[in-house]
Amino acid sequence: MTRDLSSTRRGFLQSGAAGVALASMPAPSWAQTELPPLEEYSPEFLSAAEWAFVLAATARLIPSDGEGPGAIEARVPVFIDRQLAGEYGQAVDWYMEGPHYPAAGGDFGYQTPLTPAEIYRDAIARFDDWCVETEGASFVDLAPDRQDAALEALEAEATRRGEGTAAAGVSGTGEGGGEGGGEGEAAGGGGAQTEATGPSRPRFLPDESCEFFIHLLQNTKEGYFADPRYGGNHGMAAWVYIGFPGARANFLEWVEQDNVPYPLGPVSIAGERA
Amino acid sequence: MARTDPRKDVVIVGLGWTGSIMGMELCEEGLEVLALERGPDRDTVPDFQYPQVADELRYGIRFEFMQRPRNTTLTVRHTTDDVALPFRRWGSFLPGDGVGGAGIHWNGVHWRPLVEELRLRSYVEETFGADIIPEDMQLQDWGVTYEEMEPYFERFEQVAGISGQAGNLNGEIQEGGNPFEGPRANPFPLPPLPTTLSNEMFADAARSMGYHPFVRAGGNASKAYTNPYGMQLGPCNFCGFCERYGCLNYSKSSPQTCVLDALKRRPNFQYRTNAEVMRVELAEDGQTATGVTWFDEEAQEEVFQPADIVILAAYQLHNVHLMLLSGIGQPYDPATGEGVTGRNYSYQMMGGTSMHFEDINFNPFVGAGANGVAIDDFAISQIDFAAEGFIGGSYIGNGQTNGQPIRSMSLPSGSASWGAEWKRDIARWYGHSMGVSSHGSNMSYRDTYLDLDPTYTDRHGRPLLRMTFDWKPNEIAMTQFMRRQIEPIVEAMNPTHWSSAYKEEGARYDTTSYQTTHNVGGAVMGNDPATSAVNRYLQSWDVHNVFVMGAGAFPQNLQYNPTGMVGGLTYWSAEAIRRDYLQNPGPLV
Ligand SMILES: Cc1cc2nc3c(=O)[nH]c(=O)nc-3n(C[C@H](O)[C@H](O)[C@H](O)COP(=O)(O)OP(=O)(O)OC[C@H]3O[C@@H](n4cnc5c(N)ncnc54)[C@H](O)[C@@H]3O)c2cc1C
Ligand code: SF4
Numbered sequence: 001m002t003r004d005l006s007s008t009r010r011g012f013l014q015s016g017a018a019g020v021a022l023a024s025m026p027a028p029s030w031a032q033t034e035l036p037p038l039e040e041y042s043p044e045f046l047s048a049a050e051w052a053f054v055l056a057a058t059a060r061l062i063p064s065d066g067e068g069p070g071a072i073e074a075r076v077p078v079f080i081d082r083q084l085a086g087e088y089g090q091a092v093d094w095y096m097e098g099p100h101y102p103a104a105g106g107d108f109g110y111q112t113p114l115t116p117a118e119i120y121r122d123a124i125a126r127f128d129d130w131c132v133e134t135e136g137a138s139f140v141d142l143a144p145d146r147q148d149a150a151l152e153a154l155e156a157e158a159t160r161r162g163e164g165t166a167a168a169g170v171s172g173t174g175e176g177g178g179e180g181g182g183e184g185e186a187a188g189g190g191g192a193q194t195e196a197t198g199p200s201r202p203r204f205l206p207d208e209s210c211e212f213f214i215h216l217l218q219n220t221k222e223g224y225f226a227d228p229r230y231g232g233n234h235g236m237a238a239w240v241y242i243g244f245p246g247a248r249a250n251f252l253e254w255v256e257q258d259n260v261p262y263p264l265g266p267v268s269i270a271g272e273r274a
Numbered sequence: 275m276a277r278t279d280p281r282k283d284v285v286i287v288g289l290g291w292t293g294s295i296m297g298m299e300l301c302e303e304g305l306e307v308l309a310l311e312r313g314p315d316r317d318t319v320p321d322f323q324y325p326q327v328a329d330e331l332r333y334g335i336r337f338e339f340m341q342r343p344r345n346t347t348l349t350v351r352h353t354t355d356d357v358a359l360p361f362r363r364w365g366s367f368l369p370g371d372g373v374g375g376a377g378i379h380w381n382g383v384h385w386r387p388l389v390e391e392l393r394l395r396s397y398v399e400e401t402f403g404a405d406i407i408p409e410d411m412q413l414q415d416w417g418v419t420y421e422e423m424e425p426y427f428e429r430f431e432q433v434a435g436i437s438g439q440a441g442n443l444n445g446e447i448q449e450g451g452n453p454f455e456g457p458r459a460n461p462f463p464l465p466p467l468p469t470t471l472s473n474e475m476f477a478d479a480a481r482s483m484g485y486h487p488f489v490r491a492g493g494n495a496s497k498a499y500t501n502p503y504g505m506q507l508g509p510c511n512f513c514g515f516c517e518r519y520g521c522l523n524y525s526k527s528s529p530q531t532c533v534l535d536a537l538k539r540r541p542n543f544q545y546r547t548n549a550e551v552m553r554v555e556l557a558e559d560g561q562t563a564t565g566v567t568w569f570d571e572e573a574q575e576e577v578f579q580p581a582d583i584v585i586l587a588a589y590q591l592h593n594v595h596l597m598l599l600s601g602i603g604q605p606y607d608p609a610t611g612e613g614v615t616g617r618n619y620s621y622q623m624m625g626g627t628s629m630h631f632e633d634i635n636f637n638p639f640v641g642a643g644a645n646g647v648a649i650d651d652f653a654i655s656q657i658d659f660a661a662e663g664f665i666g667g668s669y670i671g672n673g674q675t676n677g678q679p680i681r682s683m684s685l686p687s688g689s690a691s692w693g694a695e696w697k698r699d700i701a702r703w704y705g706h707s708m709g710v711s712s713h714g715s716n717m718s719y720r721d722t723y724l725d726l727d728p729t730y731t732d733r734h735g736r737p738l739l740r741m742t743f744d745w746k747p748n749e750i751a752m753t754q755f756m757r758r759q760i761e762p763i764v765e766a767m768n769p770t771h772w773s774s775a776y777k778e779e780g781a782r783y784d785t786t787s788y789q790t791t792h793n794v795g796g797a798v799m800g801n802d803p804a805t806s807a808v809n810r811y812l813q814s815w816d817v818h819n820v821f822v823m824g825a826g827a828f829p830q831n832l833q834y835n836p837t838g839m840v841g842g843l844t845y846w847s848a849e850a851i852r853r854d855y856l857q858n859p860g861p862l863v
Contacts, residue, residue, distance in 0.1 A: 061692040094363045095343040109786040110362045225679040226331035242704040247328035249513035251640040258471040269325045
């Protein structure tokens, strides 16, 4: 063993000696090329109405107010559009042969015949109709608190798979959960699980696209945190916000530094710095 | 059939960990060896190169290095009464694809099995009596002992360049190692990896409760190293992109870093990529294989490859699939309990508790796949099964492997998953969490098995493999026992928040959330041809020139990550082929 495990490191921490002044870092340098404003982006996959929906919905999933970038500042909608236009949206890698049982229990994952792009197309239209019917306006025209309520209904649609079977909801361990983000056991995984909310559920999506909310939320977080090469995480602002150094990938001398904030900002795969 | 290629002495199906080791060992004998790999060629440069490989979306989320379900997948169901549905995209496990197989994107966490595990049925019967074994549990001995395997474990550890601290050297317990491990003849080739704050906090808490923490061993090099094949590794830099990624630093033990360059220099070795083996061809009497038929992606035709020896090294799932497709061994039937191919599929029972500390920043992106501190105080050999009411055990520990924000954003339980609160919480808690988890055994049961699916087919029209699996009360009791051991350790660490996730009574197997790629069984080894598909040398009982590598040989799962045993078994089988089979081709038992 390299060191004595009964070491003083925890004691060192408790005595409050940790934390080195690291305030005097150089100011962020913006190497990233300026991009056209979101309004001028012309979507590859999404129609004008779908684009407007994705702008409005992601702005509620990760709002702009408060500290840190919102989905809009991070250009998450651009990421989503490009993903839907690309291999992911077309389910290029996945097994899509029938027969399909889209209502099978959630334990069996993706079982719809639709590709992610088709799910967006189908579900956005139906959800918007539902908004008009129940709220009297398109999603994009609702007040923010009504948008949130509508998104909650959309979320509830996504949790209904396998209802009535024992398969639903028993395994609350999600990706990682307490089990870590992998076999090596990372420092936990996604702690917050989407849980079935409320007893009575509206049903405005067919089984084939009922999980739309799960995809929308996952893709929104992907666009927020993925390398900027995919169109989101503009300026690596989401990484700066949480303190993730991006693609630095070289930390040997940091292993044994206890509770000392890492001093450098992120780098992207293209070599930009923030 | 469009084409027949020139005969080879040996054809190896799959060029991952076991295929590359077998290639090396059989080339030593001067045999003409051909490996057929269904996926693309891959090497450190250009495929794992910095900075391209530090891309969470592409590799961690979209699984660039894994098998494409579009090409082939499997179906899954909980019970024999259910209709199995295909894995349309991956979730619970991530089969590898391409040269290096899962060996490029594993973590490298390394263990040997316990002495008791390799003769588990005998151990349980002798210690507690046969009547504690549940009726449907098909508990078996492996047909090899730890003592027989020891030199082969060591050989794999030297080739892989494992970093670790021995806990038992020739029966003498060593300070800082795992005191419960089986005796080793020699220390690990490399010293253990350095430890993070989260590791130390767990170690301190565990020690304060009288447990025996140690730095866990792993295939992430702690120092510069040259292995017995002349391959060189450099020290791991804790890049934080290990599992699901290829190593950008020549540090992770993999076929690429430990075997392949040396193998490719052998004039009697050849390999083909984009070459998926469709089936093993048998002679008319069914006693031997004549070679394999593979699909040439470039020529878009089937090719017959004649060979004297066929090595299945395609990963546990695909080895069993090929055996079923080729008629090697009688398929297992859960109704009668007869048949061996597909029998005793099993998996890994995992659980964990996550903690959040308001005042501690763990820099979670400072991580390595095998990093960690563990205790083995609740190993299979340490538990009174009769008193506790289950058979099994787990290692418990903390590892800091990555801080990638899409998949490793841990928030206290009950936190919002979107909206203003979520946004506030990610900044507040990112970097402030650590976990303690249990990695446990899983026994095999009469109705957990693999066969061919009646409905779904792959792109070549072959039936998909079908998995029938669910959690059983024995494993639920085991993981709940681990929970009761872990929670006091966690409380001793005094986190701001903590929450547990252990499977509870009634839990069903969730195929969507990643657990481990530790699929085992289905081509079980043993000394009884009625309950094993291969003999103790991994030779098919029925088709003597077919040898089946990988974790398919496990009669039930170890409490540990499998590759230490898989690598050891590969050397053990290679030695039997070299020493005995080549001189006298025929059943070795
Ligand atoms: C994400 C992940 C993390 C892991 N972490 C750990 C860990 O920390 N510790 C541990 O002990 N184990 C770990 N494992 C397991 C470890 O990777 C495997 O035990 C090991 O790679 C098995 O070796 P193998 O040779 O049997 O299979 P592989 O290494 O997967 O090689 C099989 C090869 O065969 C090819 N193949 C399949 N079918 C065919 C066919 N029909 N024709 C031609 N080629 C074919 C595949 O493409 C593949 O390249 C992990 C696995 C994964 C996926
Ligand atoms: S953590 Fe170490 S071994 Fe793993 S990929 Fe990074 S440098 Fe390689």
